[in-house]
Amino acid sequence: MTNTIAERILxxxxxxxxxxYLSYDELLxxxxxxxVLYYEKGDHIFKQNEALHDYFYxxxxxxxxxxxxxxxxDECDEGDIFGLRAVIRKDLYLLNAIAEEESIIYGIPAKSIDDIIINNLQANQFILASFATNTRHPYSSENKGKLFANETILQPNASSFTEVQSASFSKNPITCQPIITIKEASVIMSQSNIGSxxxxxxxxPIGIITxxxxxxxxxxxxHDISEHVTAIMSAPVITFxxxxxxxxAQIAMLNHGISHLCITKDGTxxxxxxxxxxxxxxxVIHGNNPSVLIKEIKRASSANQLQMIMQKAQLLMKNYIEQxxxxxxxxxxxxxxNDAITxxxxxxxxxxxxxxxxxxxxxxxxGSQGRKEQLLLTDQDNALVYENVQNDAVVKSYFLRLSKAVNNKLNVVGFEFCPAEMMASNPKWCLSVSQWKAQFKNWITHPDEDKILLCNIxxxxxxVFGNHDLVDQMSDSxxxxxxxxxxxxxFMGRNALRNPPPLSFFRNFLVEDSGDHKDQFDIKARAIMPLVDAARLLILSHEIxxxxxxxxxxxxxxxxxxxxKDLYDSCINAFRILLRFRTQHGLKRNDSGRFIDIKNLNKNxxxxxxxxxxxxxxxxxxVKIRFKLSQLL
Known part of the structure; x- marks a missing residue:
């Protein structure tokens, strides 16, 4: 007679x-x-220092x-294992396990672990990884149910990955006092055979000379070599x-355009x-890294050379995603x-x-480039602002020619022309600072659907380049x-709610009902952009x-x-997962990753x-409550 309950559990x-990893018979x-156990919110499954149960969960x-x-x-949800380490250690529980909401838990007999370890190598590795690390993947909010040590792509010889390891630094830096001369400092550098x-x-540390x-x-x-070192030192230094x-280290050097970081006792x-x-x-740690690419970019003399570097960057990104x-x-x-290439x-x-x-x-x-969220090569979105001048027509003509040349080069690199012409070579988006201010004021004081969309972009x-003060003036306006x-x-709030939550009443994915992507899930419009739009709206409301x-x-x-804070943290985690998911999907299909064929996804x-x-x-x-939008929807 068929055991229906066991088959449902299986x-x-x-x-x-x-x-x-188990065969059908092993799992059955x-x-x-x-x-099968039921717990109400607040119930303990086990308590800290409690004697071991005969189950893991x-x-x-x-x-x-x-x-x-x-x-x-940690928080465990559907499919997550807990209580396993104590079973392997055969010792007291080190943590409290408490139901965060009404929960159904499967209690799996501890003796079944022996069967798993003996009969299945991959399951064996998973269990041993759990015992060795005592943690799921450190980014488990992105990869529920997997262990860091179980990710085969992170085996030592699988790649050249080094980014999350601690950087080795020189523990005996050569220093000098601010009162010595540049000549004296240069002699010290020469005698010590150092470049800084x-x-x-x-x-x-108050400054650095290189x-x-x-x-x-x-x-x-x-400057004259008889001057004090303070005359030419770069200050303040960047510390960690x-x-x-x-x-x-790589990000700090790229962002600040520097080649040295000072390491201090408390990082300040x-x-x-x-x-x-x-x-x-x-x-020295590894040759194929962003710093090398940035140097290649600075030496590049043509868009074609930059295109080759961009291909390396995309390969680097693909490796990062896979790792x-x-x-x-x-x-x-x-x-x-991307900024260096631009x-x-x-x-x-x-x-x-x-x-x-x-x-x-x-x-x-x-757009997404401005938010620093563009991983896949999509179309370019950019604009230009120039200082207010009297002969505006002549100046604008120059910057339109410049913008067209830049847009053409970016297209060669791999950033396609924007179909909606959201580019600096479009006269609409190449304006003086006063014209940008007037345009923003018009969008804000006379909003309609099109203007709100432009605000979102x-x-x-x-x-990226030029006079930052012009950008500050735009922001202030x-x-x-x-x-x-x-x-x-x-009005922005109402626009932020234009896409409802991505699940229907019956917890099915809301998919496109017509067009080229019929029955596919639009991960950008239905999941990513609602998070993006809400963040933009809320940060604007705080004038940040x-x-x-x-x-x-x-x-x-x-x-x-x-x-x-808990809600905002959950939005960060959700955004990370969605952005990674879209990027992985785009890499697999060699497209933007926007439309997902739900029926081809596995259960996980x-x-x-x-x-x-x-x-x-x-x-x-x-957003609906804060901006009183119930009556406007």
Whole structure:
């Protein structure tokens, strides 16, 4: 006689490791022995220092929090295993396991572990990995149900990955006092055979001189070698604590355009210097890294050369994705490379025009590029702002020619022309600062559907090249206009709710009902953009500028609104998962990754996506309440 309950349990478990490694007969044998348990919210499954149960556990429905005293260590949801380590150790429980909501839990007999270990190598590796690490994947919010040590792609010889390891730095930096001369410092550098010297005061770093400073400031005659080192030192220095990772070092060097980081006792400029980390130190760790690509970009003399570098960057990004590097690291690295390529395209175009710049200007990345969230090569979105001038027509003509040259080069690199012409070569988006201000004011004080859409795109701008002061003036004008017309935020709020939560009443994915993508799920419009739009709206309501990325906006919102921090953190996690999922899908299909064929997803991926949708629903509910939108919908 068929055991229907056991088959239902089997059908559930086979979607999760280590059970997905087992044969049907092995899994059926275990399923017939499983105890089905029900817990109400707040119930303990086991307590800290409690004697070992005869079971380890899997969450069927609901959620279980693992606590050390009152500190939440981890949260387990559908398919997650807990209580396993204690079974392997055959010792007391080290944590409290508490039902976070009504939950159904499968209790799996401890003796079945012996069967798993003996009979199945892959399951054996999973269990041993659990015992060895005592943790799921450290980015488990992105990869529920998998262990870090179980990711075969992270085996030591699988790749050249080094970004999350601690960077090795020189623990005996050469230093000097601010009162010595440049000549004296140069002699010290020469005798020590080093390319930099740190100027310290009371053992604290106040500046740095490198070979580059000597070439550009002394050899050119700008300064005399008899002057004090303070005359040419770069200050303030950029400091980090001892345990800086390779990725953090790379990002800092790329963002600040520097080649040396000072390592101090507490990571601040006000504490004792303990070491120095150079770009060379990073390159020694591995040759194929972002720093090398940035150097190649700076040396590139044509768009075709930049195209080849971009292909390397895309390969680097693909490797990062495959190695499960955190999405935040990946976006920072790829954005820095994209910005460097754009800067080089601009400089090459300025040189080609062979004309003197008529006035100062700033180049802006907008949309996903402006938010530093563009991983896959999609179309380019950019704009240009120039200083107010009297002969506007002549100046605009120059910047339109410059923009066209830049857009053409970016197209060669791999960024397709924007179909909607959201590019600086379009006269609409190449304006003086006063014209941008007037345009923003018009959008804000006379909003309609088209203008709100433009706000969503252009209010995510990011400075790339030129005069940053022009961008600050633009930002100030936005907040000034909003202060005088606060109802604008309500219009933006209504627009942020244009896409409902991605699940239907029956918890099915909302898919496209017609067109080329019929029955496919639009992960951008239905899941990613609602999070993006809400973050933009909420950060604008706090009048915060210069924070453009969605994750950074939610992090700042968590600081500003501690009562909503849990919600904002869940939005960050959901966004990370969705962005990674879209990128993986795009790499697999060699497209934008926007449309997902749900029926081709495995159960784990469907559950992973569905887990992201609650924050989407909750953040939209917060927007609806805060901006009093119920009556407007």
């Amino acid at each position: 059908d559930f478990l086979k979607g999760f490791p280590p059970f997905d 044998h275990i399923s017939t022995q499983i105890k 899997v969450v069927k429905d609901g959620a279980v929090g693992l606590y050390s005293d009152n500190t939440l260590i 010297i740190i100027i310290t005061e009371n053992n604290r 070979d580059k400073d000597l070439r550009h400031k002394i050899a050119t005659g700008k 604590p001892k345990h800086i990772t390779v990725a953090e 400029i006000n504490s004792e210097l303990v070491g120095i980390l150079s770009e060379h130190d990073i390159i 499960n590097i955190p999405v935040g690291f990946i976006t920072n690295i790829i954005s820095a490379i 800067k080089r395209c601009i400089q090459l175009s300025i040189d080609e025009l062979q004309e003197e710049l008529p006035t100062s200007f700033a180049w802006l990345a907008i 252009f209010f995510d701008y990011d400075f 936005i907040f000034e206009a909003i202060d005088n017309y606060e109802i604008f935020l309500n 500028k210069d924070i453009n990325s969605t994750m950074a906006r939610y992090k700042k919102l968590g600081d500003l609104e501690p009562q909503n 991926d469907r559950l992973k996506l569905k887990g992201c949708f609650k924050p989407v629903k909750d953040i939209q509910e917060l």
